[in-house]
Amino acid sequence: MKVVIAPDSFKESLAADQVAKAIHSGFMAIFPEAEYHLLPIADGGEGTVQALASSSDGRIETVSVTGPLGEQVQAKVAFSNDGKKAFIEMAEACGLHLVPAHLRNPLKTTSYGVGELILYALEQGAAELIIGVGGSATNDGGMGMASALGYQFYNGSGKLLKGRGEDLFHAVSMSEAKRDKRLDNVKITVAADVENPLTGNNGATYVYGPQKGLPDSNLADTDLAMGRFYQMSCTSLGKEVAHLPGSGAGGGMGAALLLFANAQLKKGIELVLEQLNVKEICEDADIVIVGEGKIDGQTIFGKAPAGVAACAPSKAKVIAICGSVGEGNEALYDHGFDAIFPTIPALLPLEHIMGNAFVNVERTARNVAALLRKERD
Known part of the structure; x- marks a missing residue:
């Protein structure tokens, strides 16, 4: 048997x-x-790095990055045996498990550390990145991650925003002048663990915001702020991503990687099943x-x-x-x-x-x- x-x-x-x-x-x-x-x-959330690294006989390194509350955390990033492929798990840098229950509020958290993990992988010479985007404590639309990659977002007074969830309410303009040019030469695949769109009743905020500590009273306003942020960003970069299935994964990280890192989106479970030869x-x-x-x-x-x-x-x-x-x-x-x-x-x-x-x-x-x-x- x-x-x-x-x-x-x-x-x-x-x-x-x-x-x-x-x-x-x-x-x-x-x-x-x-x-x-x-x-x-794993399906793109916790455990994705371990599962994919094991499938490629790779190595796992630990890197100090910015955590969801702005503190330094120790995050794992894996590399294939030849070092050309890197496996990044969003939850390693800004997972829900990194935020004590009494401090959970996605308006106060950031995905900045995910961007730092991407930069670290590029510095190590990786030409392909697979990024799992489940299990996060964030709902910042990936603004934090994009900020780490060199994008700059400003409020109406021209003040540079930090990239936390609450900054979605204030972002009115952006600049890609300092965007890391190495992004042009790397293949990035997003392993999403859900198919939710970015906004709406089935979007990132309404479905997953409450699990991350967002009060019901903030759902509607936060969803609208997410929509406005992406309307501004998509218009600025000339690309529309908010309607795509999976764009709402990781508090909007799916959309962010598509828009700001020219990534491709794939169901996390399909990617893992393929890598592990499960069928x-x-x-x-x-x-x-x-x-x-x-x-x-x-x-x-x-x-x-x-x-x-x-x-x-x-x-x-x-x-x-x-x-x-x-x-x-x-x-x-x-x-x-x-x-x-x-x-x-x-x-x-x-x-x-x-x-x-x-x-x-x-x-x-x-x-x-x-x-x-x-x-x-």
Whole structure:
């Protein structure tokens, strides 16, 4: 029996490789004789750097960059074995996990560090960049990132803006005079973990702003400010990007990389699946296990579990093991999923659930395996 274990991370509790190990441990207790393939997956958010670096036998370096609140943070950037390709994860520089819960407010955060990671990769001689744009604490439209690359944005009084979320309200003009010219000679691919447009009810601000600490009372004004910023920027640079699927990823980072760095946009999960040869590995699998922190109706829109499920052969059972299930999860049964198992054991304090995530996943995986063993016997 061949079992492919290909989960995404459980946000803020377990990295994807740890989730895979927990599921493997649970299954091994029931199916010690099975053939296992552990494939930690990412879809453009946290874990993308690790997943892609592993696929290319690359190296990972740690760089000091500007964090979401303006402080210095240690961010990882990966390079392929030959050094020509760099893998950057937006969340490394401005991820939600870098901002304490009581300080979360995307009007006060910046993506400046992402631009610094891009510059570092260019300095190391990378000719191709793959940038994952999920899991951020920002909703600055990528203004911070663009500022690090040399773009300058001004308010009505001609004052240079720093590139935080609140600066979207004040930007009325821009200059590309100091733009880093090395951007002309590098190929950049954006690995987006969502398909949301930049603005509107399904855009970056309305869908993801509240998760990052943006009060409901600020949603409408912030969405309008994002739209005005891109109307100004797109007009200035003669390129329209705001309507493209995925432009709203990473608080507008998808649009920013398209506009300010001439990047190409690709679904993060498709890029990772391709790099890891997941379809080839799954083609003769009997069981494919996927997972992420929360399974809900959004999972089918470019998220890792749905991407892996699409790689499974028709004869295989596709099982999702997740932290919790949310509204709309029943849609997954029409997209190749056979069963969904949440791992939260009881009504417990959040810190207790997060701290025991490995054990919870391991226990759930063992229970799933026991059920499958009884069916096979």
